[in-house]
Amino acid sequence: MREVAVIGAGCTTFGEKWDTSFRNLFVEAGALALEDAGVSGEQIDAMYVGNMSAGRFIEQEHIGALIADYAGLASHHVPATRVEAACASGGLSFRQAVIAVASGLEDIVVAAGVEKMTDVGTGASVDALAGAADREWEGFAGATFPGLYAMIAQDYMHRYPLTREQLGLVAVKNHYNGARNPIAQFQQEISLDTVLKSSLVADPLRLFDCSPITDGAAAVVVAPLERAREFTDAPVRVLASAQASDTITLHDRRDISTLDATVAAGRRAFRMAGLSTSDIDMVEVHDCFTIAEICAIEDLGFCRKGEAGRFTEEGITALNGDLPVNTSGGLKACGHPVGATGIKQVYEITKQLRGEAGRRQISGAEIGMTHNVGGTGATVAVHILGV
Amino acid sequence: MSVARFWRKIPQRYNLIGTRCTSCGRYFFPPRSFCPDCRRAGKIVDHKFAGNGKIITFTVIRTASEQFEQLTPYVFAIIELDEGPRTSGQIVCAPEEARIGMRVKPVFRRIGADGESGVIYYGTKYAPAE
């Protein structure tokens, strides 16, 4: 198996981009990534694109061919493949690109992620997102996606010491980071009071516990490590790529508030990289809801079950803490264009490791981790990157 | 939801017909046709569940998709049936009444509708049994 490196990364700004179409989003992200890598279109051997639900959001399937075409590569007949795992589509797209290069089958591969969510109304997008859970036995019974995570929060708070204030501090911290990220959907800091006084969506989760509806795209270029220096002076090595699955329904899980797929993918990643939690300088975790960040920190092994609330309150996960979590602002403040999120996480860690993260730069960053969840934890992708 | 898709699941939704693996004795609701423990060695038969159980966790849903909007706020929970398996469903009670560990029993109710002139479909909800 060959070692793999990220040689370029690009990302659109995230937000409600009324004036930008699905195809313009990924063309913009792809062009930024190729320019950053110094790679020309005809050098691309293959493309992967993470996308959850273009069928529901813009009534378009066959996304692989569409992106190759609008990237101007139709006449090159570049193999282009859509990857879908709900909100983990981006993480799996990156993993497929890494596997393709590691195997020796391809050399220069683009991993992209894109979601255009605002062309349908809120009700329709909420319903499309509910397809990330079990439509038959959760959705048809009346479950919403926030409702499922709310049940995780309720179970967690019943069993472990987590206060409503500590949960809110996750959102406050991620908005602080988002305010320092030029691509973030929300670039203003918020107070704890703002979170606690926002409207209830599904008890105990309030509006400011939830990630927003977002349009956006991100892309990275990967290559064999031995060829990376042809393109860049600052290749970012892929030290581990891991993936795990679990039951599609929340009710069938061994434990409601432990994401066993996160535990499994995290362990596999650490084993593959030969590293432990103390080696990680910062981590992008999947905070689709504040409770999801609490669970992720614990399930990846950064602290014991029940400790993440205190961990957050003490500032350990803050930009200047011992383990900065979601320096990009996370899904909460940077935004969550579902299929693009997993790639945006890799983009953020790449920027950090190259020392290009501006006002949110972690000094001396050498090793970073990404954690991308599909549904309520039925798919998890974890990657470790380093310089 | 298409008529065929709803009609196909009427035994399960109306009468709580799940399955049981006779090889290991494990119960499945929602039903499975393949036992994760015994795999191909498992023999699966239908089983009618009583529908009695307790709340494992719950929430009060205040923002729902169009299909369920008229019901908000409603209590939604994970229920552990007495036979062992867990399932998800609405609890017919006031939001402040629900609590973890509460005993529930099944009730037959209208679950939702596809738009104003669409199919109205029924199924099992759960009500406090204490």
Ligand SMILES: [Zn+2]
């Ligand atoms: Zn069995």
